[in-house]
Amino acid sequence: MAATTAPPASRTPGKDAPRRRRRGNAAYVFLTPWMIGAAVLTVIPMLVSLYLSFTDYNLFDAPHWLGLQNYRRLLFDDPQFRESVWVTLKYVVVSTPVKLVLALAVALLLNTRRRGRNFYRAAFYMPSLIGASVGAAIVWRILFSSGSVIDQLTSAFGLHTGGWVGNPDWALMVVVALSVWQFGAPMVIFLAGLQQIPPDLYEAASMDGAGPWRRFRSVTVPMLSPVIFFNLVLEMIHAFQVFNSAFIVSNGNGGPAGSTFVYSMYVYELGFTDYRMGYASAMTWILVVVVGVITGVLFKTSGRWVHYSGEVK
Amino acid sequence: MGGPPRPTSERPPNRRAVLSALAAAPAAALLAGCGSDSTSGGGRTLTYNYWGASDRALLVEKAVRLFEKLHPGTTVKTSFSDFGSYWQKMMTAAAGGNTPDVLEMDYAYIHALGDHGVLADLNPYVGADKQIDLSTLRPQLRASGMVGAKRYAVPVALNSLAVMYDAKLYKEAGAVPPSLSMSYEQCIHETAKISRYTRGKQAGMTDPAVNYQGLEIWLQQHGKALFTASGKLAFEPEDLRTYLTLMQKWRESGGLGPASVINDTLPGTPVGANRAAAVITWDNQLAGFAGQRGSALSLSLPPTDTGVSGVYPKASMLMSISANSPRRALAATFVNFMINDPRVGRILGSNLGMPPTDGQLPYSRTFKGTDAVVRDFEASIASKQVRTPVAPPQAGGEFNTYYGRVYEKLSYRRIGIDEAVKEIFQQAEVILG
Amino acid sequence: MSLPVSSGRPGRTTLWHVCALAVLCVLLYPLVWVLTSAVKPADEIISSLDMLPSHLDWSGFSTASQGIADVPAWRFFTNSLILAIGAVIGNVLSCSISAYAFARLRFRGRGPMFAVMIGTLLLPQHLLLIPQYIIFQKAHLIDTYVPLLLGKFLAVDAFFVFLMVQFVRGLPRDLDEAALIDGCGPFRIFGHIVLPLMRPALITTSIFTFIWSWNDFFTPLIYLQSPDKYPLPIALRLFVDATSTQDYGAMLAMSVMSLAPVVIFFIAFQRLLVEGASTSGLKG
Missing domain, CATH: 3.40.190.10 (Periplasmic binding protein-like II)
Structure with a gap:
């Protein structure tokens, strides 16, 4: 997907130099808004953020250079940072695979020519659009509170949480469930990938006597692996940045007992209620580096299981 | 500071000018609302921000309208939000140097704003012949709003x-x-x-x-x-x-x-x-x-x-004036009105807490329902309370x-x-x- | 697992529908629940297992429509609408011209610039949050809509630039090359040929921009502070906070009001949305 190389521009005949220059100048006119935006809202803020992460900036006083002190304090001397990292890792590790497995399962179910598949596809996609809203998170909070329908249901099966949102062992699962509910986006991408798999591969596998599970293992998974990889990277990057759902489900405090106190909530609290802007900036840079490293590792190891050429083992 | 209103035009206005002026009046009101010091023509405008829920807003607005009636030519432009957003807004405004003329203050934020020079020292405005009269301030509240020798805020209500x-x-x-x-x-x-x-x-x-x-x-x-x-x-x-x-x-x-x-x-x-x-x-x-x-x-x-x-007796809410407000004296008059005018005491009831001064206290006799319960409770505990501790750090x-x-x-x-x-x-x- | 080709046997098709409907029921349960619960009497909302209310109770809606803090509910609705429409206009204008330049024009620095654009696609937004906030704060633009809309007019949503670049690359070049030979400049080619052809991409962009802006919570949470400027999501949260009661009826009524436009939008444009999401890999 996200190709990092520029697309081939129009193959204008090279002989027409003056016209090409005119088109080149026009490009800068077209790109003026983007260039301003990239400079003012992306590149400069990035540099500012990097600089602030080495200072004690608090919005009031001029920033003082602290060197690596913010980073040192975060990594070695801040229990809340450690807890938020732990909570976020738990969230990423649970929500990403569950969401992807569900998305793939439903995509497989819908990968058919039966009538009604478009209706189902659309209906299953709907939560992805509304799941990010405050309204949905509020509904979620109520649905999982004590005495609610879900609480009664799980209690009937012997899981007495006393209300999921008030129980530190389960509150994060409410946030996870809200994220998994929005499996529609990876689902449609899986579906598009599944439709690219040539049917004769399945037929050939069937001829060889492969049952459904074998066909899934030896045809679907390898053929789909680039899409699985793409979804995995995208979902993971998003999961690391979770904020809205945790904020609303915990009513803004990351509770109970810090069990939903995700990374972004700590950044928000540091930056916008405590005004420790420098410290919070250092925290965001750590996140960037960590996510970057994990993405890099995924890319590095992807060669072993992602098949771009489309060959079947 | 607000001088006497001046006519906007030197020449005697003709009918057309009057008509167009009338048409422009809403626009002028809007402009005045932007906090521009419109001493010419539009009167004087004070900006005043406070926190609370809608029930409190109804009462405070009533008091503000009364102040405007008593001071013709003065407009108080109010804005309020819940406690959390109020402080988020105030801290950014303070850092950017655009705090309102008058702002509601909490005990916990006096250091945060006072130490950064955002709040005016009110001492020059306090005294029998000055704008703010603190002579009848209830004794438990004397120290509230003071940081060292500076008075950064005046209590508007008392609670516990x-x-x-x-x-x-x-x-x-x-x-x-x-x-x-x-x-x-x-x-x-x-x-x-x-x-x-x-x-x-x-x-x-x-x-x-x-x-x-x-x-x-x-x-x-x-x-x-x-x-x-x-x-x-x-x-x-x-x-x-x-x-x-x-x-x-x-x-x-x-x-x-x-x-x-x-x-x-x-x-x-x-x-x-x-x-x-x-x-x-x-x-x-x-x-x-x-x-x-x-x-x-x-x-x-x-x-x-x-x-x-x-x-301990606590100033449940205080009022401060911005150090960079161009209308500090007028703002001080408004603050005085809020803490001393008996009618304000009657309007606010116990919503913010008990009235802070003897000027307003007598009106608490007319309180009913929960207001009366709070009043009687406050009266009964006064002798049993401990001294108010120092303001918490930033x-x-x-x-x-x-x-x-x-x-x-x-x-x-x-x-x-x-x-x-x-x-x-x-x-x-x-x-x- | 099912085969890509329908097996035609009626029994299996029925089974398939049963499976799909079962998933659908679980999935849409929260939506149905919020709709029916919003009109339930207060004591039935939390614990009643009945899907339908014993009688209709609209008190939640009447409480919610009064708004909060003297700001009527329609005001929040209008604010959300202004922000969403502003964002749509900004994104459509700025992203389409940027995408055209990236996809069709050749100029010095195109490669590095394209790489920067793709880079911003992957950059965690939190990184920019604090410095952007400081920049807007220094410019005295906190508590205005500028921080929320400026980026849209400056093609900061790289998602959409990328979406449109992909789309323009797929357009046949014959038309604009013919126009080029006729002496049309890039501006006219863009305005008369490429832009009309980009309609599907523009519509997808508009719908996603609208819905994302409508749902956006974090940005207004940080930049807006006066209740009369709040869009619905913040108002919803303030409502929950300011009343500090468990008035679930009103909370759900307000949730319904905030979700309704998205659901309606979705039903109206679902085909385009799902296609758009699957072709561009957008995050819903």
Whole structure:
């Protein structure tokens, strides 16, 4: 997907130099808004953020250079940072695979020519659009509170949480469930990938006597692996940045007992209620580096299981 | 400063000019609302921001309209939001140097803004022949708003922490409600009766230790304090350990209900949701809590092992004036109006707390309902209160959040008391600097 | 697992429908629940297992429509609408011209610039949050809509630039090359040929921009502070906070009001949305 190389521009005949220059100048006119935006809202803020992460900036006083002190304090001397990292890792590790497995399962179910598949596809996609809203998170909070329908249901099966949102062992699962509910986006991408798999591969596998599970293992998974990889990277990057759902489900405090106190909530609290802007900036840079490293590792190891050429083992 | 209104044009206006001026009037009003100092023609405009919910807004707006009527040519442009957004907004405005002329101040933020030169020192405006008359300020409030010799804020209302309890339920359960003559031991015993009587549906009391107010009361009962004047912790790890051990006993007795109740009832409160029969909170919130609960609540003092109440008179709200306001004298007149004018006292009732001055106090005699309950309670405890402690440091709120989080882990049995004490003291060092 | 080709046997098709419907029921349960619960009497909302209310109770809606803090509910609705429409206009204008330049024009620095654009696609937004806030704060633009809309007019949503680049690359070049030979400049080619052809991409962009802006919570949470400027999500949260009661009826009524436009939008444009999401890999 996200190709990092520029697309081939129009193959204008090279002989027409003056016209090409005119088109080149026009490009800068077209790109003026983007260039301003990239400079003012992306590149400069990035540099500012990097600089602030080495200072004690608090919005009031001029920033003082602290060197690596913010980073040192975060990594070695801040229990809340450690807890938020732990909570976020738990969230990423649970929500990403569950969401992807569900998305793939439903995509497989819908990968058919039966009538009604478009209706189902659309209906299953709907939560992805509304799941990010405050309204949905509020509904979620109520649905999982004590005495609610879900609480009664799980209690009937012997899981007495006393209300999921008030129980530190389960509150994060409410946030996870809200994220998994929005499996529609990876689902449609899986579906598009599944439709690219040539049917004769399945037929050939069937001829060889492969049952459904074998066909899934030896045809679907390898053929789909680039899409699985793409979804995995995208979902993971998003999961690391979770904020809205945790904020609303915990009513803004990351509770109970810090069990939903995700990374972004700590950044928000540091930056916008405590005004420790420098410290919070250092925290965001750590996140960037960590996510970057994990993405890099995924890319590095992807060669072993992602098949771009489309060959079947 | 606002001089006399001048005509906008030198020439005598003709009919057309008058008509177009009339047409332009709404636009002019809009411009004036933008905070521009429109001394010419439009009169003088003060900007005033405060926090609260809509019920408070109705009352404050009424008082503001009265001020405008008494000072023709003056417009007060108000803006209000809930406590959280109010402070977020005020801190950014302060950092950008565009605070309103008059701003509502909280005890916890005096240092944060005062130390950065955002607030005007009001001393030059205070005096018998000056704009602000503090001669009848109630003695408990004298020191509130002072930082050293500077007066950064003037109290607008007085409140105090108190136990709010459902007297009917306590009676039914055969439990004695908390009071000053009760020890913590007794209180633990009595509150557990409520939990037993309601078969766990209601706790005897909401856990008072979830924020540092409960701790502060206990410390002051023992002649100690939460913060020193220099903004450090004023107590020892041993004090905290004793307190947390006491609270653990209370939780285990069942009197405080399970830890999940508070989280489960958010954004409401256990008392409001009928899941606890008492809570320690600010007495001026009585009407709000009783309204949420749907039944009457009574006020009392917390239990104590020393005979000292540990609660103190607090300026529930203060008013400050921006150091860079061009209309500080007018702003001071407005502040004086809010704290001294008897009619304001009548309008506001006990919504902010009890009136701060003798000028407004007589009107509290006309209070009815919960206002009257608060008034009588405040009158009855005045002699039993301890001295108001120093204003908390700038990072006090951050410390409170952290303390609350650690305490929550303790109450959910995630950590032990020793660990909690260690964590709180370690981080206090970092947070409070 | 099912085969890509329908097996035609009626029994299996029925089974398939049963499976799909079962998933659908679980999935849409929260939506149905919020709709029916919003008109339930207060004591039935939390614990009643009945899907339908015993009688209709509109008190939640009447409380919610009064708004909060003297600001009527329609005001929040209008604010959300202004922000969403502003964002749509900004994104459509700025992203389409940027995409055209990236996809069709050759100029010095195109490669590095394209790489920067793709880079911003992957950059965690939190990184920029604090410095952007400081920049807007220094410019005295806090508590205005500028921080929320400026980026849209400056093609900061790289998602959409990328979406449109991909789309323009797929357009046949014959038309604009013919126009080029006729002496049309890049501006006219863009305005008369490429832009009309980009319609599907523009519509997808508009719908996603609208819905994302409508749902956006974090940005207004940080930049807006006066209740009369709040869009619905913040108002919803303020409502929950300010009343500090568990008035679930009103909370749900307000949730319904905030979700309704998205659901309606979705039903109206679902085909385009799902296609758009699957072709561009957008995050819903």
